[in-house]
Amino acid sequence: MTISKDSNRRADQQLDSSESGRHPTTHPVSLESHPVCRREYIFPTMQLEELAARVDEWIKAGVQDAVIFARPGMGKSLGIRYVSQHLSQQFPDIGCVTIHAGSFPRSARGTNRSFLEKHILEPIERAGQRFAVLWVDDSERLDPATVDILRRVQEETKARKIQLLTLYVGHQRLRVLKQTRVSFASDLPTIVPAVQAEEFELRGLRSPTEIERCLETYDNAWFPIGSDWCYTRFFLPQAYLNGFRLATHARDLWQAFVEEGRESFPDTLTEVPMLYFARTVEQALIDGANRDHVNFTIDRELWKSAVQQSGWREEQLFQLATREMYGADALC
Helix, strand or coil: CECCHHHCCCCCCCCCCCCCCCCCCCCCCCHHHCHHHHCCCECCCHHHHHHHHHHHHHHHHCCCEEEEECCCCCCHHHHHHHHHHHHHHHCCCEEEEEEEHHHCCCCCHHHHHHHHHHHHHHHHHHHCCCEEEEEEECHHHCCHHHHHHHHHHHHHHHHCCCEEEEEEEECHHHHCCCCCCEECCCCCEECCCCCCCEEEECCCECCHHHHHHHHHHHHHCECCCCCCCEHHHHHCHHHHHCCCCHHHHHHHHHHHHHHHHHHHCCCCCCCECHHHHHHHHHHHHHHHHCCCCCCCCCCHHHHHHHHHHCCHHHHHHHHHHHHHHHCCCCCC
């Protein structure tokens, strides 16, 4: 489920449950069916909106290749889904195809070629589209033969009068262009596009303002669609009816991340990956649902607990151990 600006309503709108005769704190559907519990929702962040705008520019400029890179957990897969749905709304005639580098056959070159033709050329031609965006996820796992086949596929689409924008998505080491092999922390080589390409870096949340922008989404997205149940109200109906809004607690949540981050990286500026931000908010809402009352609020202690349960600290410790073992550039 994608949360878009078009679905937003005024957070202080008059709530009306009279149609069904339901009590204003009685859920319209089960808690377990909510996208937050199922982790099946996409919300626009400032970074994702910026990425969508950049892809729009690349399409209009006729760019053929671009690299989108980020550290783990920053929202690469989320970005693919969000931008693909954005493109389907803004450019209905443009098709989007997503393939994962790790899913390519490892046998003969011909097998790879058949696989790519089946998953790229055939879907585009069936849809009768003259422009397509190809997302290559986990691009750091590409090998030279597959990179060459991707180039040939691009040439074939051009010969068939189809314009193709290939977006290589992966780890930050994809930023190294004009090379075919880049050594990393292990002895295994990393393959990157051997051409000049546009690039975009996905980063995490770096300020209370960005945190607030994301929290506003939970206050202004609705489930079931068309109802007056925003995400915040769904989990905290009594508190919500008494004026509680997640967005007003952005600074408390930011401070919880800052304090947790200092323990692992005391000299590093706080940058919260989207994965752990979402897990934190989900945990806070689910825990809060069991404590909801008229005067309920999510204070700093509850935010701190949710941050700890998100797994962010463990991820930071892993990064710290990797840096100590392989050097400062290992996770760049």
